[in-house]
Amino acid sequence: MDDRRSTPDDRPAGAGVPAREGAGSDGRPTDGVAGGMAVAAADTVSRDVPEARRATASQRWAELSEQRRNRVLFAVFAIFVLAYPLIDRGLGWNRMGSMNPILVFVLLALGLNIVVGFAGLLDLGYAAFFAIGGYTVAFLTAPQSPLVQRGFQTDFWVALIVAFVVAAVFGVILGAPTLRLRGDYLAIVTLAFGEIVPRTFLNLEGLTNGSKGMNPIGRPHAGDVELLASDQVPWYYLILAILAFSIFVINRLHGSRLGRAWMAMREDEIAAASMGIDLVKTKLLAFSLGASFSGFGGAMYASMLQFIDPFQFDFSISIMLLAMVILGGIGNLWGVLFGGLLMGAFNFIWVESAANWIRSLSTNPGLGFLAAVDLNNSKLMLFGGALVLMMLLRPEGIFPSAQRKAELKGARAAIPVTVPGIEESLHDARQGEQVAGGGR
Amino acid sequence: MASILETRGLSKRFGGLLAVSEVDFTIEERSIASLIGPNGAGKTTFFNMVAGLYTPSAGEIAFRGRRLNGVKPNQITSLGIARTFQNIRLFSNMSALDNVLVGMHSRLKASTLGAVLRTPSVVAEERQARERAVELLEFVGLPDRDEVWARNLPYGDQRRLEIARALATQPALLLLDEPTAGMNPQETNALTDLIRRLRAELDLTIFLIEHHMRVVMGISDRVTVLDHGVKIAEGTPHEIQRHPAVIEAYLGRGASVAPAPAADGAGRPEPAAEADR
Numbered sequence: 001m002d003d004r005r006s007t008p009d010d011r012p013a014g015a016g017v018p019a020r021e022g023a024g025s026d027g028r029p030t031d032g033v034a035g036g037m038a039v040a041a042a043d044t045v046s047r048d049v050p051e052a053r054r055a056t057a058s059q060r061w062a063e064l065s066e067q068r069r070n071r072v073l074f075a076v077f078a079i080f081v082l083a084y085p086l087i088d089r090g091l092g093w094n095r096m097g098s099m100n101p102i103l104v105f106v107l108l109a110l111g112l113n114i115v116v117g118f119a120g121l122l123d124l125g126y127a128a129f130f131a132i133g134g135y136t137v138a139f140l141t142a143p144q145s146p147l148v149q150r151g152f153q154t155d156f157w158v159a160l161i162v163a164f165v166v167a168a169v170f171g172v173i174l175g176a177p178t179l180r181l182r183g184d185y186l187a188i189v190t191l192a193f194g195e196i197v198p199r200t201f202l203n204l205e206g207l208t209n210g211s212k213g214m215n216p217i218g219r220p221h222a223g224d225v226e227l228l229a230s231d232q233v234p235w236y237y238l239i240l241a242i243l244a245f246s247i248f249v250i251n252r253l254h255g256s257r258l259g260r261a262w263m264a265m266r267e268d269e270i271a272a273a274s275m276g277i278d279l280v281k282t283k284l285l286a287f288s289l290g291a292s293f294s295g296f297g298g299a300m301y302a303s304m305l306q307f308i309d310p311f312q313f314d315f316s317i318s319i320m321l322l323a324m325v326i327l328g329g330i331g332n333l334w335g336v337l338f339g340g341l342l343m344g345a346f347n348f349i350w351v352e353s354a355a356n357w358i359r360s361l362s363t364n365p366g367l368g369f370l371a372a373v374d375l376n377n378s379k380l381m382l383f384g385g386a387l388v389l390m391m392l393l394r395p396e397g398i399f400p401s402a403q404r405k406a407e408l409k410g411a412r413a414a415i416p417v418t419v420p421g422i423e424e425s426l427h428d429a430r431q432g433e434q435v436a437g438g439g440r
Numbered sequence: 441m442a443s444i445l446e447t448r449g450l451s452k453r454f455g456g457l458l459a460v461s462e463v464d465f466t467i468e469e470r471s472i473a474s475l476i477g478p479n480g481a482g483k484t485t486f487f488n489m490v491a492g493l494y495t496p497s498a499g500e501i502a503f504r505g506r507r508l509n510g511v512k513p514n515q516i517t518s519l520g521i522a523r524t525f526q527n528i529r530l531f532s533n534m535s536a537l538d539n540v541l542v543g544m545h546s547r548l549k550a551s552t553l554g555a556v557l558r559t560p561s562v563v564a565e566e567r568q569a570r571e572r573a574v575e576l577l578e579f580v581g582l583p584d585r586d587e588v589w590a591r592n593l594p595y596g597d598q599r600r601l602e603i604a605r606a607l608a609t610q611p612a613l614l615l616l617d618e619p620t621a622g623m624n625p626q627e628t629n630a631l632t633d634l635i636r637r638l639r640a641e642l643d644l645t646i647f648l649i650e651h652h653m654r655v656v657m658g659i660s661d662r663v664t665v666l667d668h669g670v671k672i673a674e675g676t677p678h679e680i681q682r683h684p685a686v687i688e689a690y691l692g693r694g695a696s697v698a699p700a701p702a703a704d705g706a707g708r709p710e711p712a713a714e715a716d717r
Contacts, residue, residue, distance in 0.1 A: 256555030257548050260542050264542040267532060273513040275609060277542070277545050279514070
């Protein structure tokens with residue numbers, strides 16, 4: 001059991017940074033493998049192990065094979081993502097223009113997941129940090145910026161790093177007033193921040209050019225070669241690289257002392273404080289690190305569109321990001337990744353495709369009335385319906401953490417040990433908690 | 441023996457309610473001290489002041505000579521005071537091992553950047569922490585339950601896990617708030633043994649709130665009795681069992697009349713006398 005951490009090092013290989021494989025939701029993906037094998041082996045050797053112990057052994061075995069399954073799934077997914085531009089062109093989908101914003105939104109969802117999923121702080125105004133990231137880059141590089149007009153134009157790469165840092169700083173600034181708030185109250189205050197920030201950018205006309213927006217915004221470049229908005233494939237790989245870097249960092253954070261402190265705080269603040277966790281510092285780190293990744297996202301998004309205005313960051317963005325996190329499996333990095341891709345595809349690709357398909361149907365005799373139907377207008381309604389269905393059918397998200405699934409099985413092994421009366425009350429408590437947990 | 445914890449005139453007022461009133465109290469190093477009293481006597485409030493969850497309204501708390509008033513709970517934990525809760529407050533959706541690892545938080549040094557880079561020192565520290573956590577789980581009697589979620593553990597095991605988590609903070613003084621509440625006699629006996637081992641093997645000072653009189657009288661060196669926030673008696677278990685004020689607090693005024701002569705015969709304890717109202 002001592003070799004938990006001495007599994008082969010999981011340093012990233014090439015572009016496959018998330019090569020840590022798919023089961024890494026709980027931050028220690030391969031740990032169970034060695035232990036599980038050992039226990040499983042012991043199980044086959046001695047048949048007379050106690051019932052409870054055998055149950056955990058078989059449970060671990062199931063976990064192991066699942067990890068293998070996840071690894072295969074992940075490899076397929078990674079290859080698909082890496083080869084997507086080729087697939088896209090080969091099959092004539094022409095969706096590269098949609099894929100890039102989807103990836104940016106996935107990056108944002110991962111950042112939000114630090115705040116909401118890991119630390120349990122419900123943030124309804126995350127778009128504020130998205131805006132701050134975007135406007136930081138615009139302010140440093142766009143010709144309308146007073147800074148640039150005075151001759152201080154910044155290189156895009158530098159601006160990208162600055163956006164990361166500025167977003168992190170604003171995470172602390174906007175996080176600080178909320179430290180004493182929880183749940184509903186916190187949500188309301190963050191909601192207000194989400195409204196205040198874009199409005200501030202709208203009204204600071206001298207700095208941001210107000211509603212007219214700013215353009216063009218600095219572009220990524222290699223030497224003298226600049227990445228144009230039309231260079232969709234290089235953009236794709238650039239965003240993918242930043243996404244992979246972010247996943248790597250977030251995964252490591254999750255498995256660290258800080259990640260545990262976040263989870264403990266989410267579970268029970270008073271107990272966490274009594275175990276030596278500094279709540280102020282831990283919360284601010286969650287806000288700050290969560291915001292910093294949206295600094296990346298905002299910078300990439302603004303530069304990719306070459307244009308920024310305050311209307312790109314309205315409330316629906318915050319809500320969509322939150323939906324990505326919840327839909328995918330709150331707290332599970334890989335779940336959020338998939339949730340983000342699904343929601344992004346829904347938002348940027350599928351609704352439009354479905355709308356076009358319905359319109360093409362309307363040329364058939366008798367279906368002419370379909371011409372009046374435009375699904376693009378009912379996007380939010382479809383979106384809401386999908387969310388309601390999801391919460392009814394699978395409240396834990398599409399990809400709940402492997403830990404949760406394993407534990408639902410493990411519960412059966414644990415119960416027979418209890419005193420009957422207590423078992424019932426525990427069972428009731430657990431049921432209650434599941435309902436409550438599903439509501440999150 | 442030196443005192444590890446000392447309070448002087450400690451009071452806590454919630455609006456018009458004086459929950460704890462001018463309590464003077466001392467615990468010696470490596471002793472097992474108990475705090476008893478009827479429901480609502482202010483025991484948990486007293487605990488919460490020591491643990492930093494409440495700020496005292498008046499009076500002083502000192503831990504090894506350091507003033508604790510206004511010190512935050514996490515800092516008090518770093519100083520060497522750990523606690524468990526009356527209503528179990530485990531991190532229920534985390535594994536038993538992770539619960540214990542959270543307890544080690546203040547003793548680990550990994551920085552945020554170090555955790556991302558996973559430097560050799562961080563990896564080594566993390567490995568040692570896990571080994572230590574497994575040991576602690578074994579110590580409290582939860583071997584092989586590392587990966588079970590806290591909320592899926594049986595009730596008695598949850599109480600043990602809370603103790604393991606508190607031990608992980610490397611305390612000198614351990615506060616146990618009703619550690620045997622809701623336990624059957626076997627579980628209670630096993631837990632009492634565990635508390636004895638905490639002192640014998642880990643050199644801890646134990647301060648507990650407990651309603652099981654058999655547990656209190658069996659393991660305590662000193663017993664302090666609170667009633668309506670006021671310390672009414674203090675002494676060895678033997679002295680407390682015969683103390684008229686204690687009997688009155690628990691059973692009512694009339695009850696103290698009969699046993700009183702017996703208590704006098706046994707020699708009225710001197711330290712308790714000052715506490716008499």
